[in-house]
Amino acid sequence: MKNGIKVAIVGAGPSGLSCAYYLALAGFSVDVFESQSKAGGMVQFAVPGFRLTYEAIDKDFKRVTDLGVNIRYETKIQTKEFEELRKDYNYIYLAPGAQLAADFRLDGNKTEGVLDSLDFLFNAKEHKDTGIGENVVIIGGGNTAMDAARTAYRLVGKDGKVTIVYRRTINEMPADQGEIKAVIEEGMEIIELVSPEKVIAENGKVKAILCSKMKL
Ligand SMILES: Cc1cc2nc3c(=O)[nH]c(=O)nc-3n(C[C@H](O)[C@H](O)[C@H](O)COP(=O)(O)OP(=O)(O)OC[C@H]3O[C@@H](n4cnc5c(N)ncnc54)[C@H](O)[C@@H]3O)c2cc1C
Numbered sequence: 001m002k003n004g005i006k007v008a009i010v011g012a013g014p015s016g017l018s019c020a021y022y023l024a025l026a027g028f029s030v031d032v033f034e035s036q037s038k039a040g041g042m043v044q045f046a047v048p049g050f051r052l053t054y055e056a057i058d059k060d061f062k063r064v065t066d067l068g069v070n071i072r073y074e075t076k077i078q079t080k081e082f083e084e085l086r087k088d089y090n091y092i093y094l095a096p097g098a099q100l101a102a103d104f105r106l107d108g109n110k111t112e113g114v115l116d117s118l119d120f121l122f123n124a125k126e127h128k129d130t131g132i133g134e135n136v137v138i139i140g141g142g143n144t145a146m147d148a149a150r151t152a153y154r155l156v157g158k159d160g161k162v163t164i165v166y167r168r169t170i171n172e173m174p175a176d177q178g179e180i181k182a183v184i185e186e187g188m189e190i191i192e193l194v195s196p197e198k199v200i201a202e203n204g205k206v207k208a209i210l211c212s213k214m215k216l
Contacts, residue, residue: 003027008089013041016095024067035076046121108199113206134160141166141173167195
């Protein structure tokens with residue numbers, strides 16, 4: 001039964017949609033405002049399709065809209081729009097996520113061929129040119145790094161190579177165990193205990209990466 005209370009949710013990623021689902025179940029009237037043309041946030045735009053299909057995402061999403069949740073796409077909420085929401089709704093839930101990758105402090109990080117992990121995953125998922133070559137080094141040990149590695153592996157072809165460098169050991173990697181296992185089983189090399197120091201360029205393009213050996 002509806003309780004007559006209106007809630008606006010900013011962002012239709014997992015957080016906004018979960019909130020919408022439970023509030024709608026509890027009888028609230030819910031409108032979700034999403035800046036993109038599709039719902040799902042990072043799960044929709046960054047997590048590779050070989051890990052989570054569009055069908056699975058749509059199925060979850062339908063559970064939310066079946067409860068009568070209204071989603072307004074291509075509606076970015078900024079200061080002016082936020083003030084409007086404050087007038088029109090009893091409550092506002094902010095779920096904009098984290099849309100930018102952290103700045104990577106590495107000498108030479110602006111060299112052509114050094115890619116931002118989220119840009120890379122967004123482009124790959126939309127089948128756009130990602131700008132990678134045949135020999136790819138992935139820096140990091142989280143889920144994003146594993147997804148970037150597995151995506152790159154599918155793009156470099158059989159003569160290509162994908163290597164992950166991580167400053168600690170595999171045991172300390174924050175990525176899910178299943179993801180690390182998949183990376184190893186698919187044939188990528190993980191070099192442990194190395195910390196990137198500098199990108200080495202040739203003719204303005206990335207050529208190599210200089211790393212320091214680490215100890216735990
Ligand atoms: C490559 C990758 C792999 C991952 N793998 C895993 C995993 O295996 N397991 C796991 O648990 N988590 C994983 N995560 C993390 C998980 O995806 C996030 O924790 C989750 O998406 C966060 O949900 P969210 O709704 O807070 O933010 P988001 O998913 O970022 O969604 C935020 C939404 O808000 C919208 N938005 C932002 N600003 C505005 C605005 N001003 N107005 C309107 N809309 C706005 C965005 O367009 C977006 O749709 C992964 C993340 C990445 C990037």
